[in-house]
Amino acid sequence: MAAADSRGVRRIGQxxxxxxxxxxxxxxxxxxxxxxxxxxxxxxxxRARVAARRxxxxxxxxxxxxxxxxxxxLRAELRSxxxxxxxxxxxxxxxxxxxxxxxxxxTFTPAARRRVRSxxxxxxxxxxxxxxxxxxxPGWAARxxxxxxxxxxxxxxxxxxxxxxxxxxxxxxxxxxxVRLLERHPSAAAExxxxxxxxxxxxxxxxxxxxxxxxxxxxxxGRLRAAQDAIGEHRDNxxxxxxxxxxxxxxxxxxxxxxxxxxxxxxxxxxxxxxEASERLLPAYRKWRAAVRQISRGSKRxxx
Numbered sequence: 001m002a003a004a005d006s007r008g009v010r011r012i013g014q015x016x017x018x019x020x021x022x023x024x025x026x027x028x029x030x031x032x033x034x035x036x037x038x039x040x041x042x043x044x045x046x047r048a049r050v051a052a053r054r055x056x057x058x059x060x061x062x063x064x065x066x067x068x069x070x071x072x073x074l075r076a077e078l079r080s081x082x083x084x085x086x087x088x089x090x091x092x093x094x095x096x097x098x099x100x101x102x103x104x105x106x107t108f109t110p111a112a113r114r115r116v117r118s119x120x121x122x123x124x125x126x127x128x129x130x131x132x133x134x135x136x137x138p139g140w141a142a143r144x145x146x147x148x149x150x151x152x153x154x155x156x157x158x159x160x161x162x163x164x165x166x167x168x169x170x171x172x173x174x175x176x177x178x179v180r181l182l183e184r185h186p187s188a189a190a191e192x193x194x195x196x197x198x199x200x201x202x203x204x205x206x207x208x209x210x211x212x213x214x215x216x217x218x219x220x221x222g223r224l225r226a227a228q229d230a231i232g233e234h235r236d237n238x239x240x241x242x243x244x245x246x247x248x249x250x251x252x253x254x255x256x257x258x259x260x261x262x263x264x265x266x267x268x269x270x271x272x273x274x275x276e277a278s279e280r281l282l283p284a285y286r287k288w289r290a291a292v293r294q295i296s297r298g299s300k301r302x303x304x
Contacts, residue, residue, distance in 0.1 A: 195227075
């Protein structure tokens with residue numbers, strides 16, 4: 001139970017306050033973006049999907065402070081919500097990347113560029129049509145209502161007395177897998193993809209406590225974003241390769257070969273950039289750990 005002040009008013013610990021604030025921010029972002037999804041705009045789809053991923057990650061990281069019975073179904077609903085947006089988001093990202101590839105490539109004729117655009121636009125329209133059908137289904141409104149009620153931090157927060165040290169320890173736990181991977185200096189595609197998944201949890205947890213050692217946190221967040229972006233670009237290149245292969249018949253054999261060759265040429269450079277960005281993470285992480293070490297060693301129920 002949370003401590004009370006001299007007037008008998010229940011106080012909330014600084015750690016619990018940070019978790020509640022992070023959950024509220026992402027809940028508001030999710031619901032605001034969800035209300036605009038009927039237009040299926042690129043920015044709204046992206047924001048809604050990211051908010052859902054952030055919330056799932058926060059619920060996992062800070063689960064000991066939350067209502068245990070509520071967390072599991074909420075994470076399942078958020079996963080389903082994000083999955084519903086995945087096809088549209090992937091179609092948008094793929095379209096932007098592949099169109100940029102053929103626009104900059106001197107080997108692609110105007111006719112080839114028009115053909116690629118036509119196929120990409122067709123896939124994009126189909127993804128949006130499928131998403132609109134989901135919006136019209138009765139279950140979509142029920143899902144949003146469940147998320148709106150379930151993600152109310154006032155109801156969801158179970159431990160209201162957690163201090164900064166307790167929350168910091170939860171954040172530090174998210175880094176265990178990432179540090180293990182980083183210490184192996186990953187350079188292969190599979191290793192970097194595994195690292196990217198681990199870094200998402202690290203970043204979302206860190207964003208909840210940036211006011212603790214803000215300079216070190218901002219430096220580390222910058223390195224996290226850079227590594228995620230670099231690994232993500234390589235991953236997008238891989239996914240685009242798969243898409244071209246799957247659509248070879250529609251695109252035509254000559255155009256498919258040209259696209260695959262262009263994607264293959266980008267592969268080594270993107271892989272090297274991803275590995276280089278990852279290498280810069282550990283030094284920033286260790287500086288952040290040093291900056292918060294004294295607070296991390298505080299008592300489990302500290303108020304600071």
